[in-house]
C-alpha cells in the first residue's frame with residue numbers, strides 16, 4: 001500500500017471525515033486516535049529518523065524487516081513508532097462509512113478456504129478481537145496467497161513474518177474507550193459492519209501481484 005513511501009513519512013488521508021460515522025465512532029474518539037495517537041507516531045518516527053541518512057531512503061517495511069540496520073540506542077523507539085505508523089495505516093483504511101463495495105470473489109474464496117464460511121470468519125474475527133486487550137487483530141495474506149487471522153500484541157507488526165496485513169482492527173483502548181467504555185463487543189461489531197472492502201480487496205490483490213512477481217524473479 002505505502003510500500004514506496006519513505007522518510008519523511010506523512011499521515012495518510014482517510015476517504016472519510018472524522019464526523020463520517022454517525023452511529024459508530026464519534027468525532028472525539030476518532031479525532032484523538034487519528035490526530036493525536038496516530039499522528040504522534042508519525043511525528044515520533046520522523047524525529048527518530050531525521051539524523052539517520054542511511055535509513056531515510058528505506059520504506060517502512062524495509063526498516064521494520066531489517067532491525068539489524070537500526071542503531072542500538074534508537075532501535076526500540078524506531079520499532080515502536082514505526083509499528084504504530086504501519087499498523088494505523090491499515091486500521092484507518094480498513095473501515096469506512098462509505099463501505100458500499102462487497103468482498104471480491106478472490107478474497108471470498110481465500111477466506112472460505114480457511115474458515116469454510118464468511119459467517120465463521122466473522123465469528124473468529126470477533127472472538128480474536130474480544131481476547132485482545134493491547135494490540136491489533138489483522139487478516140493477513142501469506143506468501144502462498146492464503147489468508148488467516150493474526151493477532152499482534154503491543155506495537156509490533158507482521159512484517160518480519162512476511163505476512164501482509166490486508167484488514168486490521170485496533171484493540172487498544174484508545175481506539176474505543178471514550179465512546180464504548182468496556183463494551184468492546186459493540187466496537188468490534190461496528191468495525192466489522194463498516195469494513196472497507198474497497199481497500200481490503202485492493203490490498204489482497206496487491207499481495208497476490210507481489211507474490212506472482214516474486215515467483216517470476
Ligand SMILES: [Fe+2]
Pocket residue numbers: 033037088170172174175
Ligand atoms: Fe490505535
